[in-house]
Amino acid sequence: MLSAVAEKPGSVSLGVDPTRVARRAVADVLNAAQQLDGSREATADRVHALRRACRTASVVIDVLGSALDGAATERLQKVLRKLRRRAGRVRDLDVHIEIATELLGEKGQPRQLQREIEEERPVHEQALLEYVERVTPGRLRKLRTRLAREEESDPATIRKQVARRAGRWIDRANEVLSHPLPEDAALHDLRIDLKKLRISLRTLRDLGAKGTKRKEAIIAGAARHLGRFHDVATLRERLEARPDSSLPEIANLIRRLRAEEANAVVRARDSLRKLRRA
Numbered sequence: 001m002l003s004a005v006a007e008k009p010g011s012v013s014l015g016v017d018p019t020r021v022a023r024r025a026v027a028d029v030l031n032a033a034q035q036l037d038g039s040r041e042a043t044a045d046r047v048h049a050l051r052r053a054c055r056t057a058s059v060v061i062d063v064l065g066s067a068l069d070g071a072a073t074e075r076l077q078k079v080l081r082k083l084r085r086r087a088g089r090v091r092d093l094d095v096h097i098e099i100a101t102e103l104l105g106e107k108g109q110p111r112q113l114q115r116e117i118e119e120e121r122p123v124h125e126q127a128l129l130e131y132v133e134r135v136t137p138g139r140l141r142k143l144r145t146r147l148a149r150e151e152e153s154d155p156a157t158i159r160k161q162v163a164r165r166a167g168r169w170i171d172r173a174n175e176v177l178s179h180p181l182p183e184d185a186a187l188h189d190l191r192i193d194l195k196k197l198r199i200s201l202r203t204l205r206d207l208g209a210k211g212t213k214r215k216e217a218i219i220a221g222a223a224r225h226l227g228r229f230h231d232v233a234t235l236r237e238r239l240e241a242r243p244d245s246s247l248p249e250i251a252n253l254i255r256r257l258r259a260e261e262a263n264a265v266v267r268a269r270d271s272l273r274k275l276r277r278a
Contacts, residue, residue, distance in 0.1 A: 018067035018158050019148045021206045025057040026144040029080065033136040042125045044094040047087050050132075054084035059199040063165045067153040072146035079143070086128040093121045093253050096235045103256045113239075113253075159207050166200040169193040177272055184233065187265070191226035194219050222271035229264035232257050 032050040036042055058080045061073050097114050176182050176190045198219040201212040236257040239250055 012029055015204050016208070018064045018153055018155075018207065021203060022057075022061055022064055022068055022147050023144050025053075026140065026147070027062040028053040028077065029057045029083070030137060030140045030144070033083070033132050034142065034177070036129065037132050037136055042090060042107070042128055044239050047090045049092065051084055051091050052085040053089065054080045055195065056199050058084070059196050060203050061147075063162045063200045063203055064158065065161055065165075067149065067158045067161075068147045069149050072143050076140075076143040076147070076221065077138065082131060083128075084215075086124065086131055088120060089124040090128055092231075092234065093117050093124065095231045096238065099232060099235050099257075099260075100253065103253065103260065155207060159204060159209060162200055162207065166197055166204070169197040169200070173197065173275075177275070187226055187268070188230055191223055191230060194223040194226070198223065218271065218274050222268060222275050225264055225268035225271055229268060232260045232264060236261065 005095050020140075029050070032046070032053045036046050038051060039046070047272070058077060061068060061077060097117050100113050102160060172193050173190055176186045179186070198216050201219070205212045205216075236254055239245055239254050239257070244250055245254065
């Protein structure tokens, strides 16, 4: 059962101080943001790295909770949300271009779709770069320094706290997994919960828990397949909302996307079966 992940996070060895774990996660955000700010070029890889680092840092800070300074974490979470939201808008466009080109090649309608997305991208890219310039490196570094609390936290207590938070995501995952055919919205929520669960398990490992790596790998695989489902579905919804969605080229792409959605769900279910056994 998945609940065993939270109830028995593994044998415990000497772990890292929670503040160091949180600061390291924020340092990854800082590094990714500086890569963008320094180059002034929001490539797909750089945007993806920033978005991923923001998500990881946000979850780490959330699960460590009382081990960190409350005022600093609240301000930092606001910055991370704004960074992740802006990076996410650019990332979604990049993924849609990739999927359309992958499924139908570079000729015909996919090229027209790519041009349309490329024309939309600079607006969101500029918003991201402007915000990155405002918050890095000074603001992020200052908040990162303030994460430490005056009182020391008991490592065992913090590990239990992280495990409890992981348990909530496990309960929600089990609820979705109990249905033979979960709805699309439920699969999307499950994808987000699995990402948070994987990060919480890695945080437990950083804090000294053992026996989480295999579970992390299984969870990452399931989340990846569900991510593919989500990316394909959002592109399909984008195309269906177009006034020319009935054109043969667009209709053909929509059919291909629906088939790919189904394939992604099948692969995700295979991973979820492994997740049940984990």
